Amino acid sequence: MTYAIQVHDLTKKYGNLVAVNNISFGIMQGEIFGLLGPNGAGKTTTLSMLSTMQKPSSGTATVQGKDVEKNEDDVRKAIGIVFQDQSLDEELTAGENMNFHGRLYRIPPDERDKRIDDLLRLVELYDRKNDIVKTFSGGMRRRLEIARGLLHHPSVLFLDEPTLGLDPQTRNHLWQYIADLSKEKHITIILTTHYMEEADRLCDRIAIIDHGSIIALDTPQNLKNGIGGDIITIKTPDINTVSGVLSEPWIHRIETHNDEIRIYLRNAEQHISDIITTLNQENITVHSVSIHKPTLEDVFLSYTGKTIREQEIDGKEMMRMHMRMVRH
Numbered sequence: 001m002t003y004a005i006q007v008h009d010l011t012k013k014y015g016n017l018v019a020v021n022n023i024s025f026g027i028m029q030g031e032i033f034g035l036l037g038p039n040g041a042g043k044t045t046t047l048s049m050l051s052t053m054q055k056p057s058s059g060t061a062t063v064q065g066k067d068v069e070k071n072e073d074d075v076r077k078a079i080g081i082v083f084q085d086q087s088l089d090e091e092l093t094a095g096e097n098m099n100f101h102g103r104l105y106r107i108p109p110d111e112r113d114k115r116i117d118d119l120l121r122l123v124e125l126y127d128r129k130n131d132i133v134k135t136f137s138g139g140m141r142r143r144l145e146i147a148r149g150l151l152h153h154p155s156v157l158f159l160d161e162p163t164l165g166l167d168p169q170t171r172n173h174l175w176q177y178i179a180d181l182s183k184e185k186h187i188t189i190i191l192t193t194h195y196m197e198e199a200d201r202l203c204d205r206i207a208i209i210d211h212g213s214i215i216a217l218d219t220p221q222n223l224k225n226g227i228g229g230d231i232i233t234i235k236t237p238d239i240n241t242v243s244g245v246l247s248e249p250w251i252h253r254i255e256t257h258n259d260e261i262r263i264y265l266r267n268a269e270q271h272i273s274d275i276i277t278t279l280n281q282e283n284i285t286v287h288s289v290s291i292h293k294p295t296l297e298d299v300f301l302s303y304t305g306k307t308i309r310e311q312e313i314d315g316k317e318m319m320r321m322h323m324r325m326v327r328h
């Protein structure tokens with residue numbers, strides 16, 4: 001297996017703000033690799049450095065063996081980019097948007113026309129080739145951007161929040177395209193997302209990123225296995241007493257989060273009645289109990305003590321405070 005991307009101690013600072021903090025990882029050829037984290041975690045900044053759009057403050061990165069600072073042109077030829085900001089020309093047709101991009105990359109006209117038709121078929125937009133983009137839905141635009149990003153036959157595709165703002169059905173549809181693409185074209189895909197389900201469904205491996213640092217990196221399954229089994233969540237007013245009375249060896253660990261107790265254990269279904277019995281014997285009031293298999297949200301919570309949503313709200317509050325300080 002060879003690496004498509006290698007990153008060593010990569011850091012990006014904006015003034016005093018460390019947006020990306022000393023991250024290192026490798027992505028294998030053909031992998032779908034996800035950077036998962038809340039808004040403001042540093043995902044877009046990482047992609048921007050890997051795609052040569054921003055210079056790292058320190059550290060190194062290579063794409064297909066080419067250094068992102070020393071061999072910018074080679075890196076740019078090797079990659080396709082679909083970033084968050086929509087960059088299609090609304091007044092042009094789908095075909096014209098593709099054609100314009102093909103000319104930028106100096107793809108000869110015959111070859112260009114063939115590739116455009118093939119890619120529009122791939123993303124099921126061939127019958128809309130001559131329609132102007134203004135008439136397209138959000139999902140169609142995103143598919144067109146992906147097709148355009150593939151026109152110069154990149155070996156690595158960068159997708160920044162590919163399904164942001166799309167409805168769940170369109171999002172699901174797009175996941176299928178991305179998965180098929182990776183299989184059919186054998187390209188390496190690096191995507192950012194803050195949708196847990198997206199990362200789980202699509203990615204071979206995931207780096208969970210928070211406050212600019214990678215806090216966990218593995219396959220979705222290993223990440224979920226690593227947190228200690230199933231999760232029993234109990235709502236109780238006696239939150240501080242519960243961990244003292246539950247000491248059975250099959251309990252992996254107990255955490256509290258907001259007004260809930262979270263018990264991590266294997267085979268939760270077998271043990272839930274024992275737990276309830278113990279709590280009843282100790283006169284602990286139980287308002288509700290639920291069991292679930294671990295998700296990536298649980299992985300994030302277990303590493304950071306917060307859900308992704310809570311982390312985002314905190315980030316926004318910090319930004320508001322920062323703006324207030326700047327204004328005064």
Ligand SMILES: Nc1ncnc2c1ncn2[C@@H]1O[C@H](COP(=O)(O)OP(=O)(O)OP(=O)(O)O)[C@@H](O)[C@H]1O
Binds near residue numbers: 037046
């Ligand atoms: N050009 C810039 N100048 C100053 N600060 C920046 C700049 N770009 C990003 N940041 C800050 O760097 C941090 C990381 O931002 P980044 O956009 O990489 O996060 P993200 O995980 O991609 O989140 P989002 O999905 O919201 O873009 C944030 O605190 C952001 O405000």
